[in-house]
Amino acid sequence: MRYGLGLLLCCWLTPACALLLGDEAPDFHADTTAGPLHFDDWRQDHWVVLFSHPASFTPVCTTELAAVQRRQKAFAARGVRTLALAVSPLDDLRRWLDDIERSQGVRPAFPLIADHHRTISTRYGMLHPRAQSVSTVRSVFVIDPRGRLRLKMDYPAQVGRNFDELLRAIDALQATYQYPVLTPVDWQPGDDVIISPRLSPADARMLFPAQRDTVLPYLKYTPLPQ
Numbered sequence: 092m093r094y095g096l097g098l099l100l101c102c103w104l105t106p107a108c109a110l111l112l113g114d115e116a117p118d119f120h121a122d123t124t125a126g127p128l129h130f131d132d133w134r135q136d137h138w139v140v141l142f143s144h145p146a147s148f149t150p151v152c153t154t155e156l157a158a159v160q161r162r163q164k165a166f167a168a169r170g171v172r173t174l175a176l177a178v179s180p181l182d183d184l185r186r187w188l189d190d191i192e193r194s195q196g197v198r199p200a201f202p203l204i205a206d207h208h209r210t211i212s213t214r215y216g217m218l219h220p221r222a223q224s225v226s227t228v229r230s231v232f233v234i235d236p237r238g239r240l241r242l243k244m245d246y247p248a249q250v251g252r253n254f255d256e257l258l259r260a261i262d263a264l265q266a267t268y269q270y271p272v273l274t275p276v277d278w279q280p281g282d283d284v285i286i287s288p289r290l291s292p293a294d295a296r297m298l299f300p301a302q303r304d305t306v307l308p309y310l311k312y313t314p315l316p317q
Contacts (some may be wrong), residue, residue, distance in 0.1 A: 109216035110215060110216055110232070110240050110243065111240070112240055112243065112290075113191040113240065114239065115238050115239060116139075116141075116232065116238050116239070116240055117211075117215065117236045118131045119210070119211050119214065121205070121206065121211060122181050122205045123181075123203055123204050124181070124184050124185060124199075124202055124203045125200075125201070125202040125203075126190060126202075127165060128174075128202055128204070130213070130221065131238070133174075133202075134172060134238070134262040136217070136236050137170055137172045137236060138171040138172070138233065138235060138236060138237075138264075139169055139171065139172050139173075139232075139233070139234040139259065139263075140159075140166065140170065140171055140173045140174070140231065140232070140233055140234075140257065141174045141175075141215075141231075141232040142155075142173075142174075142176070142229075142230065142231045142232070142252070143175070143177070143217050143228065143230045144156075144176065144177040144229065145177070145178065145228075145229065145248060146177055146178060146179055146182070147177055147179040147183040147184055147186070147187040148187055148190065149248075151249070151251045152177075153187075153190065153191055153194065153195065153253060154195065155251055155252055156199045157195035157196070157199070159175070159199065159201065159254060160197045160198070160199045160200065160201070161197055162254055162255075162258065163188075165258055169258070169261055169262070170236075171261060172201070173201045173274060174201065174202055175199070175201070175202070176202065176203070176206050176211060176212065176217075177203060177204070177205070177206065178206055178207055178209055178212060179205060179207055180205055180207045181205035183205075184205055187203075203247070214233065215230070216230075217230050228245050229245065229246040229248060230243065230244070230245050231243065231244045231245075231246070231252060231257065233257075235264070236300075241264050241268075242260060243262060259278075259279065259280075262279075262280045266284060266315055267284075270284075270298070270316070271286070271289065271290055271298070272285060272286060272287060272288040272313070272315070273285040273286075273287060275312075283303065283313060283314055284312070284314075284315055285310060285312060285313075286299055286302060286311040286312070286313050295311065298316075299313040299316070301313060
């Protein structure tokens with residue numbers, strides 16, 4: 092059995108099953124604006140940003156999809172693939188892309204999932220169980236190369252997402268994925284990181300020979316290895 096019993100029971104007993112950090116991202120097949128997509132094959136060995144939209148032809152999401160397209164080089168440089176989802180038929184998504192191109196000056200080339208049957212939305216917990224609407228919560232999922240959920244954010248319909256902040260968070264996730272470190276408040280790439288308190292002093296010195304002075308027994312800074 093691929094998914095844990097707890098996850099399966101959750102999805103069976105409730106209309107929307109919320110994924111937790113560290114959970115395996117559910118696999119799926121979908122029709123997209125870039126053709127049929129098998130998620131596990133498509134994401135292989137990559138980081139993934141999956142973000143949802145309540146429907147086609149929504150104003151805030153129109154600006155967001157354009158923003159993600161403008162940042163495709165930044166995502167690709169980090170080994171990240173982007174994937175959007177809306178509870179809309181494929182024809183609506185294609186016409187929405189036309190609107191985005193006319194109004195924003197760019198046309199999203201990454202896949203948009205047509206989840207009009209709400210299968211994927213339900214599996215990922217994007218539908219509020221007590222909501223009257225079938226619209227998805229505006230969620231963002233960051234999935235690591237092993238297929239594990241590493242970050243999840245939900246936004247209200249009135250507030251646009253900040254994809255520069257998402258890129259910063261991905262930089263932090265990738266640093267902590269590669270090394271036993273933590274990132275402090277307001278961390279930016281190039282800043283010092285915190286050595287994991289779980290490391291023994293000997294292991295910390297071996298892994299991070301350039302570590303700074305100890306601030307507290309559990310707060311030790313170091314530059315990331317080059």
